[in-house]
Amino acid sequence: MALEHAILVSLAEKTASGYDLARRFDASIGHFWKASHQQIYKVLGRMESDKWVESHLVAQDNRPDKKVYSITNEGRDELMRWSSVPTPIEPLRSEFAVKLRGTQFGDREAVLADVRVRRAAHEAQIAYYEASAQRHYPEPASLREDELGAYLVLRGGILAEQTGMAWCDEILQAFEAER
Amino acid sequence: MALEHAILVSLAEKTASGYDLARRFDASIGHFWKASHQQIYKVLGRMESDKWVESHLVAQDNRPDKKVYSITNEGRDELMRWSSVPTPIEPLRSEFAVKLRGTQFGDREAVLADVRVRRAAHEAQIAYYEASAQRHYPEPASLREDELGAYLVLRGGILAEQTGMAWCDEILQAFEAER
DNA sequence: CCTGACATGTAACGAGTTACATGATTGA
DNA sequence: TCAATCATGTAACTCGTTACATGTCAGG
Numbered sequence: 001m002a003l004e005h006a007i008l009v010s011l012a013e014k015t016a017s018g019y020d021l022a023r024r025f026d027a028s029i030g031h032f033w034k035a036s037h038q039q040i041y042k043v044l045g046r047m048e049s050d051k052w053v054e055s056h057l058v059a060q061d062n063r064p065d066k067k068v069y070s071i072t073n074e075g076r077d078e079l080m081r082w083s084s085v086p087t088p089i090e091p092l093r094s095e096f097a098v099k100l101r102g103t104q105f106g107d108r109e110a111v112l113a114d115v116r117v118r119r120a121a122h123e124a125q126i127a128y129y130e131a132s133a134q135r136h137y138p139e140p141a142s143l144r145e146d147e148l149g150a151y152l153v154l155r156g157g158i159l160a161e162q163t164g165m166a167w168c169d170e171i172l173q174a175f176e177a178e179r
Numbered sequence: 180m181a182l183e184h185a186i187l188v189s190l191a192e193k194t195a196s197g198y199d200l201a202r203r204f205d206a207s208i209g210h211f212w213k214a215s216h217q218q219i220y221k222v223l224g225r226m227e228s229d230k231w232v233e234s235h236l237v238a239q240d241n242r243p244d245k246k247v248y249s250i251t252n253e254g255r256d257e258l259m260r261w262s263s264v265p266t267p268i269e270p271l272r273s274e275f276a277v278k279l280r281g282t283q284f285g286d287r288e289a290v291l292a293d294v295r296v297r298r299a300a301h302e303a304q305i306a307y308y309e310a311s312a313q314r315h316y317p318e319p320a321s322l323r324e325d326e327l328g329a330y331l332v333l334r335g336g337i338l339a340e341q342t343g344m345a346w347c348d349e350i351l352q353a354f355e356a357e358r
Numbered sequence: 359c360c361t362g363a364c365a366t367g368t369a370a371c372g373a374g375t376t377a378c379a380t381g382a383t384t385g386a
Numbered sequence: 387t388c389a390a391t392c393a394t395g396t397a398a399c400t401c402g403t404t405a406c407a408t409g410t411c412a413g414g
Contacts, residue, residue, distance in 0.1 A: 001373070002274040007278045009281035019393050032276035039374060041395060060293045062383060064393045076284065083285025087275045087292050089300055095181040096213035098334060101328040102188035105255065106262020114265050120270055145357065149280040152353055156276060163342040167335045176333055178324065180401075200367050218402060220367060243365045341411060 003043055004052070006033045008071060008079050011053060015068040018044055028150070031129075031157055052078055066131060074108055100171065119168035125161045127155060182222055183231070185212045187258045188231060188318045194244040205328070210308075211338055223248060231257055291354055294306055295355060296345035308333060330354065 010016065010024055021044075024030065035043075047053045052075035071079075096118065103111050137143060137151050145167035157162045189195065189203055200223075201216035204208065208287060214222075226232045231254035234246045250258075275297065282290050316330050 003267065005274075005281070006277045009277060009284060012284045017393075018395090029277075029280070030270075032271045032273045032280075033271050034272065034374095036375070037393090038376090038395075042374095044205055056326070060392090062393095064382060066393065079281060079284045080286060083278055083281065084289035087278055088295060089212050089297065090273065090275075091209075092211045092336065092339060093213065094211045094269065095184075096187060096269075097332045098181055098185045098208070099262055099266055100243075100335075101208070101211075102191065102258060102262065103328045103334050104325050104366085105188060105191045105258045110263035117265060117266065128192050143353075143357075144405095146283050148353060148357065149282045153276045153280050155349055156273075156279075157271065158345050159342050159349075160271060161354075163338050167338050168335055171331050172337075174322075174327060178273060178322075178327065196365075197367090213402095215403070216365090217367075217404090221402095242363095243367065243410060304383095343363095345389085 011071040015070040015098045023157040190250040194249040301344035
């Protein structure tokens with residue numbers, strides 16, 4: 001399972017509570033791997049049994065206690081082992097593609113409206129990613145070693161969104177040409 | 180669930196047995212939505228209870244009987260209804276991105292080897308898709324209405340694979356530059 | 359005789375989502 | 387007083403995968 005490894009990577013960067021991790025999975029890491037807090041707590045429990053992480057309670061003023069997790073040496077070993085195994089190639093999976101394929105059996109105008117909404121969403125996401133790149137990595141030619149991975153992932157996000165937008169444009173053009 | 184609708188689209192094009200559908204999900208439709216035969220039989224059962232499809236047994240010579248499914252009017256109505264509801268935007272989900280992000284905690288050379296394998300896989304997939312496009316849609320400027328959806332989905336596949344390959348190239352370059 | 363294509367399922371499990379459950383503090 | 391943020395979980399359910407289960411026929 002990749003969620004465990006996503007958590008290990010996140011904890012290797014910085015210790016965190018389940019709540020902190022849930023917020024990270026809403027932002028940075030969450031751009032390519034989503035997880036709900038419920039699932040995170042569940043998996044953290046299993047990971048602690050497996051000794052990949054350990055926790056200690058931290059009391060706070062005016063706030064609930066929190067359980068701060070950190071990665072163990074066994075966790076670091078597992079990360080090393082996992083990184084050396086080839087990643088299975090994930091097949092594409094797109095409900096939108098199914099719908100596009102079946103346009104002739106559906107509401108053509110609604111599908112086109114959907115394409116326009118998706119195009120706008122891709123556009124917004126590109127703007128967001130590019131602002132993020134500008135802010136965190138203004139000089140991509142001289143990145144620190146520990147920044148490279150996150151930067152390349154961001155680049156992957158930008159490329160994917162640009163492609164999504166280009167696809168929407170092609171679909172709109174094809175449908176307009178046909179009219 | 181989209182599998183039900185993928186099956187509806189497939190049956191709207193042509194009646195099929197569970198076995199036939201499983202083969203279609205290994206090829207054309209399967210390029211953007213995978214399903215095992217076990218899952219298909221399970222879902223077909225539910226869809227028949229819901230009256231979206233109906234089946235009749237067909238005896239064959241020298242072969243086992245088969246249950247041929249066809250879409251009902253209710254099934255067509257459902258397809259129309261579904262097509263008019265906006266498709267939820269599927270967030271990216273990539274174990275490979277997690278691994279890339281965590282390269283500093285792993286085996287850098289193994290990750291790079293993985294990138295090269297993935298690049299080759301994208302390249303092969305592009306060749307496959309382009310041959311398919313050439314064979315089925317030699318003249319994209321003049322497509323029949325019932326071909327347009329499948330053609331555009333194929334285009335989406337080509338664009339996605341090209342992007343995947345471009346990303347791999349960027350990763351390889353960045354790691355080589357750093358050395 | 360053995361493999362592969364044809365044909366249809368069940369059972370057990372794992373991953374992930376949705377709904378439920380609780381409780382403190384801060385600011386509008 | 388009401389909503390938002392902080393903080394941690396359980397329970398029920400759905401979707402999908404893997405393993406198991408069975409049997410025919412054609413071709414090498």
